[in-house]
Amino acid sequence: MNASGTRLFSDLEVEILIDEISEAALEAIEQAAGEAAKAAVIASIEREAAALREAVRQQADATRWRLEAELKQQVINETKKAGTKNAVIAGLVCFLGGLAVGIGGTLIIGGR
DSSP, rough: OOOTTTOOOHHHHHHHHHHHHHHHHHHHHHHHHHHHHHHHHHHHHHHHHHHHHHHHHHHHHHHHHHHHHHHHHHHHHHHHHHHHEEEEEEEHHHHHHHHHHHHHHHHHHHOO
């Protein structure tokens, strides 16, 4: 100790303190590097999860559109079948009506 109450360190003590501080700094650097690596991995996982969520959403949309298209195609097919059936029925009714009118007219004209 000197007159002002300050402790004086020997060269050996100074070197020991420097070594201890250096060792603590290296440990802190290694710990920070580990934390940075963890943060990078977590960020990567979060990006991958977001991409997977988007892919699932797009797949769900595609499935919904496909099912909707199939349903509309089914309605179109049923409508075509009903239209064909109605056309056949209308043609048959017209034919039978014309036949009845023709036969009736022939009978009326022939009976005079």
